[in-house]
Amino acid sequence: MTAALPTVDEALLARVRAALEALTDPEIPVVTLADMGILRDVRAAADDPALVEVVITPTYSGCPAMAQIEDDVRATLERLGVPARVVTQLAPAWTTDWMSEAARAKLRAYGIAPPGRCAGPTPAGERVLRFVPRAAGDEAVACPRCGSTHTREVSRFGSTACKALWQCLDCREPFDHFKPH
Numbered sequence: 001m002t003a004a005l006p007t008v009d010e011a012l013l014a015r016v017r018a019a020l021e022a023l024t025d026p027e028i029p030v031v032t033l034a035d036m037g038i039l040r041d042v043r044a045a046a047d048d049p050a051l052v053e054v055v056i057t058p059t060y061s062g063c064p065a066m067a068q069i070e071d072d073v074r075a076t077l078e079r080l081g082v083p084a085r086v087v088t089q090l091a092p093a094w095t096t097d098w099m100s101e102a103a104r105a106k107l108r109a110y111g112i113a114p115p116g117r118c119a120g121p122t123p124a125g126e127r128v129l130r131f132v133p134r135a136a137g138d139e140a141v142a143c144p145r146c147g148s149t150h151t152r153e154v155s156r157f158g159s160t161a162c163k164a165l166w167q168c169l170d171c172r173e174p175f176d177h178f179k180p181h
């Protein structure tokens, strides 16, 4: 028996999950880590029932926001006073398909065209290679302001490496497009 140690129970996990789900993406403050699919799991550690294990998956390797995200997660856990560890899970790799519909709607409202779907539903455990460049014209990117798909890519890199700069040919507004990944 480990009666001396407080066992992590569902109520505690729910409290930790709620606090972490409220954290936002440092680059796109309108979406939360949960919306983005970065926060993967909050659970009791398998090897220590008194320890909370938080699983996060980085969006892009080398994404500068990830260090900030980890700091935010750790600061939140410290504030809650919960013994916890943060596990960075690299496989399966994050994909923009993990973004929730809520995240896509929030991006659009923020003026960023959300990514299209990379692939159809992936059976669990199946590896999908995603680094093949998409053919030009493969995907219609709708202007987040007027909804027109009469748009063109201006630059592969927008305000951050994970976004491309596009322009709407109807309303003439430039906008960021979150690249499918």
Ligand SMILES: [Zn+2]
Pocket: 143, 144, 145, 146, 147, 148, 168, 169, 170, 171, 172, 173
């Ligand atoms: Zn437009």
